[in-house]
Amino acid sequence: MKFNSYIFCLTIQRNGYNTKLVRQSNKVWKGLSMRTGDNGYIKELNYKLILDTIRTKGAISRADLARVTGLTRSTCSVTCERMIKQGVIIETGKVDSTGGRPPILLQINNRAGAVLGLKMMDDQILGAAIDLGGNIIQQHSLAMERDLPSEPYLQRFEEFISSILDIQRKDYPFIPILGMGIGLGGRISSEGVLLDSSVLGWSMVPLRARLEKRFNLPVHIENDVNTFAIGEKFFGAGKEYDTFLCLSVGEGTGLGIIINGMLYDGSHHGAGEIGHTRITFDPQAPRCTCGKQGCLEVFTSDRALVEAYHANTGTTVTIDSLIALATAGDETALKVFARAGMYLGTALSTLVNLFDPQAIIIGGERTNAATFFLPELQKHLEENCVYDLAKEVTLTVLQPSNDDWIRGVAALAIREFFSTNTLWRE
């Protein structure tokens, strides 16, 4: 009974999730139990399992698909023929085979759809159209004045989205636009309301409702560090891991948490605020933008780095000139970065003790100075972890790139599309 064993496996796997998700999965489990005799429902589950396997494994033969999914070869073949007819997957090159006819491989038809990925920042907006494989079709940016109130900002944002949609519909009319993913620094409710954002200075803005009404497309909104983590899981360095942490360094210090393959954003959408974790009780510690004192971010943000250099030398620098000074061997500049590395490594050791992740991925614009903070970060990460947990963690530092952020926000919409794939259902 292939179908029953598949349902059983799914239940076991889901039970491994955290408490919140276990509650959700119980619903799923009950749903599956009550519907085991429902052929249409089983077909739908098989369709989703096969599609997800082809997406994550890349090009795969029908035989391997049956082996990986545990479904029969005939179920795989029938479902794949349906997907090929729908244009969801395509047949691609053949693999080397020792004797006999080499099998044809199957892969996702990346151009079966595209989504818009948008990142809202206080000084600029990034936007791109991206296909289902994470390939950027067109990409744009728009400079913004800092500290704009929500209404003038959103009017310009909507014009920016319209211009990308116009180009997409004109130049790529054969690729349907499936939705948009938006990332920004702040706390976002499940309904897509921006609850508060210290970056933009707004609160209680019903972003999703406004944009869905304006563009008549599904809109998915998430905290930008969370989109970074989702993007790494979907397309990037986190693809092979189930439980990992994404640390972003730059203007702020943020954390995205993936547990058992899913984003953990907390009970009130506030998880991952590592930058505002108190790391010292020194009464002289600087005050943070959040209003509290001694947060990690007052030692690790761009602003903290240039202020530390000024405090030690009396010289005002920008973050770029500070990096240039460190590159030239300026001792104070090197010490400023090393101190940030010490605080980041210590904070990460606490996170490793809490989450026991397989990997830590460091991204964000300040990875362009990783040479100067990474040695101290690694030293304090290893020294402060309990047992030898740090030795089991793979540390990856990404090259700074806006493409990763854009793919991350696009992954929000693409992920949703793959989990519902309503376009492809008959």
Ligand SMILES: [Zn+2]
């Ligand atoms: Zn703070």
